[in-house]
Amino acid sequence: MKNSLVCKLSHGALTLLLTLTLVSSAWASAVTDGLKSTIDRVINVVTDDKYKNDPQARRAKLRGIINPKFDYIEMGKRSLARNWRDLSPQDRKDFIDLFGQLLENSYAKKIESYQNEEILYVDEVIKGKYAMVKTEIKRKNDVIGVDYKLIQNGSDWQVYDFIVEGVSLIRNYRSQFNKIIKKDSFPVLMNKLNKKVKDLEAGTADDKDEL
Incomplete structure (x- = not known):
């Protein structure tokens, strides 16, 4: 009787473990697969010959794919940190639009430099409504690590930060923005952002350049 009970408990524990593993795997694949689907669509546009001589059409197509996957509000809040609290609702909206x-x-400028490198999805970590998907871009002579931080919004997972070779995109912008606001003002930051966007769209600036 005792052995039978132990057997039943062991079987029950094993069933529960398998169930939890399957649920975890389902969530894991949902996060990574959603990101991979977006990146695959972006690469398809970048490598499509019909956009080769029409950068404006290519950029418009990329915009339609990228924007739904990015949580610009979360990115904006994190990049401004405590400065966000001092802004009016209109200033917040204007900043999010420009940022x-x-x-x-x-991101479009980075992805447009894609040259058939292999992208590996090497790991995934989920903690509540936050997740990180670790990827590697394999080039001929080196490997670049790119980690995507995502937040769950409803049934979707959206990107709110990138970490390229250990450097957080949002943390980098936060440092720049804080310096500008502290030294000058928020309107000065908006003017610099506006100029940077125009320069990027005109192809006269590099995304790595500071504001």
């Missing part, structure tokens, strides 16, 4: 354009152009 979204900056991020969109910066």
Whole structure:
């Protein structure tokens, strides 16, 4: 009787473990697969010959793919940190609109330099409504690590930060923005952002350049 009970408990524990593993795997694949699907669509546009001589059409197509996957509000809040609290609702909206354009152009510029490198999805970590997907871009002579931080919004997972070779995109912008606001003002930051966006769209600036 005792052995039978132990057997039943062991079987029950094993079933529960397998169930939890399957649920975890389902969530894990949902996060990574959603990101991979977006990146695959972006690469398809970048490598499509019909956009080769029409950069404006290519950028418009990329915008339609990238924007739904990025949480620009979360990115904006994190990049301004405590400065966000001092802004009026209108200033917040204007900043998110402009910062979204900056991020969109910066990411598009990076992805447009794609040259058939292999992208590996090497790991995934989920903690509540936050997740990180670790990827590697394998080039001929080196490997670049790119980690995507995502937040769950409803049934979707959206990117709110990139970490390229250990450097956080949002943390980098936060440092720049804080210096500008502290030294000058928020309107000066907006003017610099506006100029940077226009320069990126005109191809006269590099996304790595500071504001």
